[in-house]
Amino acid sequence: MITRFTDIINGLKGFDRKFTNGELVSKMxxxxxxxxxxxxxxxxxxxxxxxxxxEELYGTLIMYELNNFETKEKTKRSKEEMKEPPKKQIALKSTNDEGSSNTNMSDEELDDLVLLVKKLRGFRNNM
Structure with missing residues (x-):
């Protein structure tokens, strides 16, 4: 924007148009x-x-743009983080029997264990 403004003003100065500092700041x-x-x-x-x-106006505009850009980026990142789906957690069923063996598992418990092992293998392979 500053370059474009300068190019326009320099083009007008080529036609012997004179500008005061106040006019340039107002136009900008x-x-x-x-x-x-x-x-x-x-x-x-x-x-x-x-x-x-x-020149001070140019510096103020550049600083404002940089600060505004950083603020927009932080806002954008925080919105993206809020949109992330919650992570799924896998929990095992706990038993109180310390001496029980795996042969006493029901078919449903065995299916759950097989599914858990498959998910863990897939998780490790994706890492």
Missing amino acids: LRFLSEDWNSLRMLIENTKNVNTYPL
């Missing part, structure tokens, strides 16, 4: 899109546009 502020309204209003209300250096 008007050149900003609506996303920059808060910064534009802040500068217009707190600074004297006629004496505000154009």
Whole structure:
């Protein structure tokens, strides 16, 4: 944006058009899109546009853009993290019988154990 603005102003200076610093700062502020309204209003209300250096305005715009970009990135990352589905957890059934053997398992418990082993093998292979 700054490069484009400078190119336009330099082109007009080629036609012997003279600009004061206040005119350049005012034109640059008007050149900003609506996303920059808060910064534009802040500068217009707190600074004297006629004496505000154009280079300082450039620096302010760049810093605002960098800070605004970082804020948008953080917001975007936090929204993406919130959209992640909850991780599935696998739990084993606990038994109180310390001396029981695997031969006493019901068919349903055995099927659950086989399914768990298959899931664990798939998990390890994906790592």
